[in-house]
Amino acid sequence: MRKPRTRVSSGNPTLADVAARAGVSQATASRVLNDSARKVGEQHRQRVLRAARELDYRTDLSAQAIARGTAPVLALLVSSIDDPYFSAIAEGVAQSAHTHGVIVTIAITARDTERELTSVRTIRGQRPRAILVSGSRVTESPHTAALVAELRGFAAGGGRTIFLSRPVGGLGAVRPANSAGGRELGAAIARQGYRRAAVVTGSPRLETVTERTEGLRQGMVPLGGVITTVESDTFDRSGGYRSARRLIESGRMADADVLCAGNDFMAVGAMTALRDCGIRPGHDIAVTGFNDIETAADVTPRLTTVRFPLAGIGRRAADLALGSAAPPPDDICVPGQVILRASCPPRPG
Amino acid sequence: MRKPRTRVSSGNPTLADVAARAGVSQATASRVLNDSARKVGEQHRQRVLRAARELDYRTDLSAQAIARGTAPVLALLVSSIDDPYFSAIAEGVAQSAHTHGVIVTIAITARDTERELTSVRTIRGQRPRAILVSGSRVTESPHTAALVAELRGFAAGGGRTIFLSRPVGGLGAVRPANSAGGRELGAAIARQGYRRAAVVTGSPRLETVTERTEGLRQGMVPLGGVITTVESDTFDRSGGYRSARRLIESGRMADADVLCAGNDFMAVGAMTALRDCGIRPGHDIAVTGFNDIETAADVTPRLTTVRFPLAGIGRRAADLALGSAAPPPDDICVPGQVILRASCPPRPG
DNA sequence: CCGAAATGGGAAAGCGCTATCCCACCTGTC
DNA sequence: GACAGGTGGGATAGCGCTTTCCCATTTCGG
Numbered sequence: 001m002r003k004p005r006t007r008v009s010s011g012n013p014t015l016a017d018v019a020a021r022a023g024v025s026q027a028t029a030s031r032v033l034n035d036s037a038r039k040v041g042e043q044h045r046q047r048v049l050r051a052a053r054e055l056d057y058r059t060d061l062s063a064q065a066i067a068r069g070t071a072p073v074l075a076l077l078v079s080s081i082d083d084p085y086f087s088a089i090a091e092g093v094a095q096s097a098h099t100h101g102v103i104v105t106i107a108i109t110a111r112d113t114e115r116e117l118t119s120v121r122t123i124r125g126q127r128p129r130a131i132l133v134s135g136s137r138v139t140e141s142p143h144t145a146a147l148v149a150e151l152r153g154f155a156a157g158g159g160r161t162i163f164l165s166r167p168v169g170g171l172g173a174v175r176p177a178n179s180a181g182g183r184e185l186g187a188a189i190a191r192q193g194y195r196r197a198a199v200v201t202g203s204p205r206l207e208t209v210t211e212r213t214e215g216l217r218q219g220m221v222p223l224g225g226v227i228t229t230v231e232s233d234t235f236d237r238s239g240g241y242r243s244a245r246r247l248i249e250s251g252r253m254a255d256a257d258v259l260c261a262g263n264d265f266m267a268v269g270a271m272t273a274l275r276d277c278g279i280r281p282g283h284d285i286a287v288t289g290f291n292d293i294e295t296a297a298d299v300t301p302r303l304t305t306v307r308f309p310l311a312g313i314g315r316r317a318a319d320l321a322l323g324s325a326a327p328p329p330d331d332i333c334v335p336g337q338v339i340l341r342a343s344c345p346p347r348p349g
Numbered sequence: 350m351r352k353p354r355t356r357v358s359s360g361n362p363t364l365a366d367v368a369a370r371a372g373v374s375q376a377t378a379s380r381v382l383n384d385s386a387r388k389v390g391e392q393h394r395q396r397v398l399r400a401a402r403e404l405d406y407r408t409d410l411s412a413q414a415i416a417r418g419t420a421p422v423l424a425l426l427v428s429s430i431d432d433p434y435f436s437a438i439a440e441g442v443a444q445s446a447h448t449h450g451v452i453v454t455i456a457i458t459a460r461d462t463e464r465e466l467t468s469v470r471t472i473r474g475q476r477p478r479a480i481l482v483s484g485s486r487v488t489e490s491p492h493t494a495a496l497v498a499e500l501r502g503f504a505a506g507g508g509r510t511i512f513l514s515r516p517v518g519g520l521g522a523v524r525p526a527n528s529a530g531g532r533e534l535g536a537a538i539a540r541q542g543y544r545r546a547a548v549v550t551g552s553p554r555l556e557t558v559t560e561r562t563e564g565l566r567q568g569m570v571p572l573g574g575v576i577t578t579v580e581s582d583t584f585d586r587s588g589g590y591r592s593a594r595r596l597i598e599s600g601r602m603a604d605a606d607v608l609c610a611g612n613d614f615m616a617v618g619a620m621t622a623l624r625d626c627g628i629r630p631g632h633d634i635a636v637t638g639f640n641d642i643e644t645a646a647d648v649t650p651r652l653t654t655v656r657f658p659l660a661g662i663g664r665r666a667a668d669l670a671l672g673s674a675a676p677p678p679d680d681i682c683v684p685g686q687v688i689l690r691a692s693c694p695p696r697p698g
Numbered sequence: 699c700c701g702a703a704a705t706g707g708g709a710a711a712g713c714g715c716t717a718t719c720c721c722a723c724c725t726g727t728c
Numbered sequence: 729g730a731c732a733g734g735t736g737g738g739a740t741a742g743c744g745c746t747t748t749c750c751c752a753t754t755t756c757g758g
Contacts, residue, residue, distance in 0.1 A: 011418070012476070012506040014744055025708045030746060038747090041706065056502045061474040062420055063744035065411040066713050069360070073454075081430065082440035082660065091431035094457045103471065105422075105454045108443045122452065125410040127361065153405045157361040237643050268647040275649070294586050295644040298617040300624075311431065363714055374738045379716060387717095390736065412714035415743050705754070711747090718741080725734075 013055040022051035072102045073128040079111045079135035084293050089134055092314025100322040113143040120150045130321035134164035137207045162317045166207050172329035174317040176308040178208055181336035182215020185306050188338045190223035193347025194258040197227050200243040200270050201262030202235025209262050228256050240266030244273035264289035264296045264305055286344040304344035306336040362404040370400035421451045422477040428460045428484035433642050438483055441663025449671040462492040469499045479670035483513035486556045511666045515556050521678035523666040525657040527557055530685035531564020534655050537687045539572035542696025543607040546576050549592040549619050550611030551584025558611050577605050589615030593622035613638035613645045613654055635693040653693035655685040
């Protein structure tokens with residue numbers, strides 16, 4: 001006889017413990033605790049419930065997962081969670097997961113495609129029901145192919161994958177309609193009378209960035225507008241500040257009548273840069289952003305922007321991923337809405 | 350002989366598959382894949398690695414967890430992830446978890462103490478290494494006792510618990526020093542010459558709220574200052590807007606020389622309310638916030654606030670929870686730093 | 699009343715891993 | 729040459745749970 005493995009005496013109570021205490025078989029205990037289809041006599045049912053309560057029993061999810069062959073888990077991959085864009089999406093995902101009775105595990109990739117890859121590898125080990133990949137795709141990353149291969153493998157094992165940015169490899173996506181949003185914004189500012197737009201935005205390797213800028217151009221051109229210059233920096237507040245300053249100092253801001261930022265943070269940073277240089281945003285030059293973050297309405301002047309239902313996108317993606325019907329790998333673009341505010345008044349001239 | 354359970358043929362490859370393909374025992378395969386202390390001949394090692402690669406094998410974490418008796422998981426409980434306060438903390442937690450090679454699962458409670466409870470119950474089933482509870486404690490919730498009991502049970506099973514707000518039940522915490530921060534801010538504005546503070550903040554049932562307000566008072570009083578009135582609403586931007594308006598419309602704002610908000614969002618909303626009523630923030634009345642959110646530096650006038658290293662707090666809590674040494678249940682208060690900006694200029698009078 | 703069809707319970711075979719034993723073989727050593 | 733001490737490999741007992749079988753009772757229609 002083998003020596004029994006040293007059992008951690010202080011370990012958690014197991015189903016066997018519950019069954020023993022209730023004086024029934026494990027099978028019965030399991031049936032009660034999972035209210036399975038199989039009926040259990042009221043007598044026994046009560047005793048099991050009571051035993052479980054008294055022992056402070058909690059089903060071991062790992063064991064359950066392995067026995068059932070599937071874990072009630074949804075994995076979310078984001079570049080950063082400390083960014084309103086992603087946290088809004090995450091909020092929606094979490095809501096949906098909660099109503100589906102599923103646990104959310106989150107991995108942050110810090111915009112590092114290699115880390116993205118290793119994260120997916122690890123996550124696959126959890127055998128989640130689905131993997132949601134947010135975080136703007138970086139064009140031509142050397143790891144993209146590997147990522148796609150990894151996700152394909154996951155799908156082959158029965159998992160679902162949904163991108164919250166432009167999809168690759170024939171997988172599905174639910175995402176903000178950046179191009180269309182850009183077009184509408186471009187048309188809107190052109191209708192306000194602006195014709196020469198200077199753009200401050202993130203790295204052109206981020207697809208979100210190129211989609212927005214390109215959309216903007218497409219919206220303005222038919223109405224006689226034009227993008228005079230594009231300056232890139234980090235896709236955040238300080239990037240907005242810095243690139244706006246560069247534009248001003250190099251004189252390229254001088255002939256623009258509107259400054260379009262790639263997102264609201266950049267817009268807000270850029271407005272500060274303008275002010276620091278004695279230019280009055282909304283007065284000497286119009287300003288626009290993207291996303292409609294909460295403070296967009298509180299800066300002065302209030303920021304014109306494009307609002308996307310981010311939480312709704314997250315929710316929808318998760319619903320799709322967790323729904324019973326296998327979703328076709330669609331590329332669903334959720335439209336945005338132009339919010340015209342004081343930073344972009346009808347042009348006086 | 351029993352009929353073997355219908356095996357999902359499309360399932361993921363198992364360790365047995367890898368071992369078979371490599372022509373070795375499962376034990377050997379396991380040893381290679383986990384680079385265990387036990388050495389394996391180079392021959393076999395290579396073959397196992399190759400087989401794993403060819404099969405696109407991913408260790409099943411649930412199975413591993415159950416076999417090892419512990420899962421590489423850290424659970425984080427927050428009120429909302431769509432709130433810069435919590436997402437900053439979450440970011441820090443995720444960073445730490447990543448360096449510890451641990452997966453993060455996140456549960457949002459929507460400030461609902463009952464949901465908080467059920468979340469902890471579910472989470473315990475994951476047998477995580479630790480549970481981090483963020484989200485301001487609500488005083489006197491009927492569920493608090495149950496929550497504590499649940500966390501105690503978790504600790505009894507070998508898990509660790511850390512609060513990121515005021516701890517209860519003798520458990521540990523790492524949290525922003527709200528009281529001290531309030532005191533310092535109170536003293537700072539008094540030194541700027543302000544004496545009569547109106548406060549707009551969240552529900553007095555939130556401990557964060559009372560700690561900050563009380564600290565503020567303690568900081569001002571010794572220097573001859575006083576809190577003239579406190580108005581509560583939701584702890585966010587619109588709550589700030591609404592409560593500021595109520596203060597103005599009821600005339601209670603008239604005799605205050607500084608408006609102190611419970612957090613930056615409320616401050617920003619309140620500033621908009623002031624402006625909507627023709628009062629110039631930073632000019633007719635000083636304004637302060639709490640937390641130093643990114644846009645605090647970009648509103649006009651730039652917002653005076655108290656900065657807390659939120660991500661650092663999250664990281665530290667996670668480090669503590671994942672460290673090898675069992676941490677004593679300390680209540681660690683991380684100090685904040687008063688950031689004096691234009692919204693609170695030296696008082697002219 | 700009798701056999702058939704429920705009904706409710708238990709035994710035990712996995713699920714995919716890890717880790718303990720055990721064993722066969724290879725070195726050295728006196 | 730025999731024996732103590734490595735070394736590397738394989739069998740296999742769990743880990744905690746689900747679920748399939750199987751079995752003993754009841755319940756009924758005819």
